[in-house]
Amino acid sequence: MTSFFKRRKLILIxxxxxxxxxxxxxxIRERENKxxxxxxxxxxxxxxxxxxxxxxxxxxxxxxxxHDLKNTxxxxxxLKSRLSEYKNLLYEVQALEKENEELRAIIDKEKSLRDYRxxxxxxxxxxxxxxxxxxxxxxxxxxxxQANMAVITADGMIGKIQSTTPFxxxxxxxxxxxxNNKISAVISDQENVFGLIEGYDEEKKMLLFQxxxxxxxxxxxxxxxxxxxxxxxPSGLVIGTVESVETDSFGLTRIxxxxxxxDLSNLNHVMVIDREEFSPALDEEEMEEES
Amino acid sequence: MKRIILPLxxxxxxxxxxxxxxxxxxKLNGSEIYIIPYFVMSFLILMAIFYDYDQTYxxxxxxxxxxxxxxxxxxxxxxxxxxxxxxxxxxVHKFKRVxxxxxxxxxxxxxxxxxxxxxxxxMMYAVIQITSMAPVEYGMTRLLPTVxxxxxxxxxxxxxxxxxxxxxxxELMSHRKTV
Numbered sequence: 224m225t226s227f228f229k230r231r232k233l234i235l236i237x238x239x240x241x242x243x244x245x246x247x248x249x250x251i252r253e254r255e256n257k258x259x260x261x262x263x264x265x266x267x268x269x270x271x272x273x274x275x276x277x278x279x280x281x282x283x284x285x286x287x288x289x290h291d292l293k294n295t296x297x298x299x300x301x302l303k304s305r306l307s308e309y310k311n312l313l314y315e316v317q318a319l320e321k322e323n324e325e326l327r328a329i330i331d332k333e334k335s336l337r338d339y340r341x342x343x344x345x346x347x348x349x350x351x352x353x354x355x356x357x358x359x360x361x362x363x364x365x366x367x368x369q370a371n372m373a374v375i376t377a378d379g380m381i382g383k384i385q386s387t388t389p390f391x392x393x394x395x396x397x398x399x400x401x402x403n404n405k406i407s408a409v410i411s412d413q414e415n416v417f418g419l420i421e422g423y424d425e426e427k428k429m430l431l432f433q434x435x436x437x438x439x440x441x442x443x444x445x446x447x448x449x450x451x452x453x454x455x456x457p458s459g460l461v462i463g464t465v466e467s468v469e470t471d472s473f474g475l476t477r478i479x480x481x482x483x484x485x486d487l488s489n490l491n492h493v494m495v496i497d498r499e500e501f502s503p504a505l506d507e508e509e510m511e512e513e514s
Numbered sequence: 515m516k517r518i519i520l521p522l523x524x525x526x527x528x529x530x531x532x533x534x535x536x537x538x539x540x541k542l543n544g545s546e547i548y549i550i551p552y553f554v555m556s557f558l559i560l561m562a563i564f565y566d567y568d569q570t571y572x573x574x575x576x577x578x579x580x581x582x583x584x585x586x587x588x589x590x591x592x593x594x595x596x597x598x599x600x601x602x603x604x605x606v607h608k609f610k611r612v613x614x615x616x617x618x619x620x621x622x623x624x625x626x627x628x629x630x631x632x633x634x635x636x637m638m639y640a641v642i643q644i645t646s647m648a649p650v651e652y653g654m655t656r657l658l659p660t661v662x663x664x665x666x667x668x669x670x671x672x673x674x675x676x677x678x679x680x681x682x683x684x685e686l687m688s689h690r691k692t693v
Contacts, residue, residue, distance in 0.1 A: 239597070246593030247642065250585075261586055268587050271529050279533050348532030350588040352635075353548040353656075354645045359532070425646075428546075488540055 356399025379484030564679035
């Protein structure tokens with residue numbers, strides 16, 4: 224009898240091991256849509272999280288405001304001196320915008336790679352497991368969010384939507400990007416230097432920008448923006464600034480280390496980019512219908 | 515009400531685990547550190563020590579359910595936390611049979627439980643290549659701060675809950691006898 228119980232315990236351990244491996248195997252795939260029970264749990268938890276998050280963010284904001292108050296005077300002086308410059312700039316931009324519109328009308332091109340609509344959202348939770356570079360936001364597929372949309376803050380790009388449920392979605396941060404999540408990017412003042420953001424260097428805390436051409440001139444301090452060529456993200460989203468440039472181990476391409484423009488560790492309000500222009504990744508179904 | 519009070523507390527801690535990372539510093543002397551909250555784990559250890567009798571296994575059942583929820587909510591991999599929480603709750607449940615339930619023992623079992631679960635999670639994530647952190651770096655930047663922070667958590671939770679656990683536990687027992 225006792226040996227039977229011992230054997231039963233052993234069998235139980237073995238079964239749970241197999242179960243564990245099966246579960247991990249099932250969930251390790253890249254999944255854009257969660258299963259229905261998962262969606263239910265995630266939405267319920269998201270609702271509770273947003274309730275608890277409100278007072279926390281209030282306290283956080285209060286301290287941030289206190290911090291801001293300290294240097295208000297100096298900032299004010301500086302801003303006043305800049306104000307007149309901006310006024311001139313504004314007129315210039317308006318004139319350019321009008322001209323741009325007219326020119327577009329001439330060549331009959333309504334949409335450009337730059338056009339997008341933003342959906343405002345708030346971060347309601349970070350993941351407790353620091354190795355998954357993710358945050359949860361309080362808008363989901365009901366608000367028009369789909370997987371693979373770009374997510375930005377006022378400073379620059381922070382990541383992309385990984386998966387959605389009806390009322391929440393999960394954002395993969397730039398620091399969690401790997402070879403499966405490349406961003407087509409370009410150096411902003413040299414339109415011909417194309418390349419890809421290939422991943423994230425954990426030690427240096429910087430993104431790897433790999434340029435297509437070896438002879439392309441990349442210098443420190445240049446701005447890297449998304450090019451819009453990847454089909455998923457619109458062009459003109461600020462990604463970061465070049466910190467250092469190295470030639471890769473094969474001597475074929477140049478690798479630039481890019482410091483993300485947005486602060487990835489302190490996120491509160493974010494914007495999700497809904498790209499209007501035709502993009503192969505999001506509009507595949509439409510295309511199938513047409514053909 | 516009495517039946518759902520424990521799951522309610524566990525749910526509260528589960529949600530707080532997602533908000534907590536926004537409040538703790540991520541850098542110490544310029545180097546990055548990871549402080550992972552184990553509120554649910556700490557509460558489960560308290561449950562295993564004070565709530566469960568030798569022949570009841572409530573803490574292990576709750577460990578498996580809330581491990582599963584943690585997996586769903588905070589990671590993309592289902593199974594890692596479920597297995598870890600279940601295993602740790604089982605070991606704590608075993609150990610408390612031979613130890614007296616007091617503050618010192620709770621402290622030691624928390625130290626044991628949190629470091630075991632974090633190491634198990636690290637090992638599993640290392641095998642499936644979620645992380646590529648070297649073991650020494652892991653020990654210094656994640657294990658040590660996490661264990662220290664959770665000892666402090668336990669020092670707060672213990673005086674709040676241990677009497678209540680006993681009370682709830684007696685209610686559980688009397689309920690069983692009447693049924």
